[in-house]
Amino acid sequence: MSASPPMLLQARSLTVGYQSAGRELLALDAVDLDLAEHECLGVVGESGSGKSQLLLALLGLSGGAARIAGSIRYRGEELVGAGTERLAALRGRRIAMVFQHALSALNPHLNLGTQLMEGARYHLHLGRRAARARASELLATVQISDVARRLRQYPHELSGGMRQRVLIAMALMCDPEVLLLDEPTTALDVTVQAQVLQLLRTLRERTGVASIFVTHDLAALAPMADRIAVMYAGRIVEQAPVRDLYAMPGHPYTAGLLRSLPRLDTPIPERLPAIPGQPPDLAALPTGCAFAPRCPLVFEPCAERPALRERGTAHQAACHLDGAAARKIREAWP
């Protein structure tokens, strides 16, 4: 087993801190994460949970004000503290990002062809003609028709769903090994969202690209992810294969998220199940479990912060209630 190749992407104790009003807030607090080849890891969390910070940190884009600690390894190579040139060589080439707001991720002054070709020309040293051919091919892959005309168009001339697909095509230009998807479907209509999800599934089957899919919508991950990591207040509070997570959540927060998913296939409830309170303020975290103030199962040990512990095969949860309480956790919410 020791000869097994290093993980595609691996984070250990990854911590991102920002100074705010004279003290440090931890946007990411000691996050451990593995991504295997061809795998899709879903990351869910609410605003402030650190899910977008995670993606930025993986690409070395946290910004100068951030303090980064811990380790990020790409095929065993340490990226924390790596030089800007090395990072620039990886970004877009090996690890590519699809941002949530397609309109702000695209340059309004440049036509789509120029923007699509840029990465391939820089990383792969393709000539104009070859880069254009590659761009056309990828636009067709993401099911955009009338490609020659699209390449001359500007971002404002496209619909939201089409812009999102252009961003996906752009991320795929250099045939990366990892796609980082930051809420790629959140700003879209349900119908378009369904199309983009289907496209991402097809791409994965065809190219085998691994991905980290960040979203606040657990429902979008159900047909996409192999594993899901749940984040709360800058930490991973649960991690499990997708079926286990849905069937047997090991953290009351996960159980609450699952309960509050809007569904059309169940009778109309008298009240929608809701998690009381609000996502925590990083500047005012309790010393114990960050979810304790909203948790229906809170008990004395919660005054101390629980560590992420094994719950089963590849299943970890950070809760003082152990595996024996699985049923209690699943039924924690009315």
Place this chain on the structure above:
Amino acid sequence: MSLAAAPLLEVRDLEVRYWEAGVWAKRAFTAVEGVSFKLGAGESLGLVGESGSGKTSIARALLRLIPSSGQVLFQGRDLLALDARELRAAREHLQIVFQDPLAALDPRMTVAELVGEPLLEFRPASQRERQEQVARMLELVGLGDELLGRFPHQLSGGQAQRVGLARALILRPQLLICDEPVASLDVSIKSQISNLLRDMREQLHLALLFIAHDLATVRFLCDRVMVLYLGQVMETATRTALYGAPRHPYTRALLAANPVPDPDIPQAALAAIGEMPTGADLSRGCVYRYRCPLAVERCAQETPVLRPVGQSLVACHRADE
């Protein structure tokens, strides 16, 4: 018919047009076309559709925030025909909650000022009475009075939306228009606000016009649903009929696209969701035909009108096949 039987709100043939700057001249763009509906006191109607379906334009037109034509009869009077003074008076009973709660609140006013402002405008009272009413209202929407002195930027998204709701409800309006009030909120907060809206509706006997693209929330909150596509009504039905036996192919596509939160249920195949081609001719025929899996020659020639099929009103030539 006695006056009491008249609906609270009756919209007839509402049309909203925007002018786009063209190269040589301005071009008209029709955002809402021939939309009619009724809403009784205490009833709730959901308007659903994708972006560009005209649902927000309808909300804004009802409040006369944008110009429109047709008739908007509120308590029997046509809002579109009122002069400025009469309109202002009518708005006392007709309030709106916007999608982005932070953008809708003046950043320089405190929560107490924001919630109390409508009283200043419409119900002059002593400062003490006003403060009492504001405190009662905040309690009703589930906010503590420690928030009274805060500014909008000090609120979370859910709190800001509760403040927006308190501000809309403090005059005890008869009709509340909600434009995607939960779309921008976190999952855990979304359900809280939906539950609150349902409670408010019952406690204050509010009529609710609820605009959303999220079919699950509409199902929870609305007695009737109207499905819009490119500014036209595709289908109107009771909640039971629309979700139980959707008639229009577009309604079916919307329902099928809703993600099923279960890894064991495969996502429905999406062949039915086509795309609008550029240069589509929308001047006649069914506007949905370019994306419709059931479209035939007739759909390009003849514009379907709303007609009863089963329990629904449907604008589709093939709805009863």
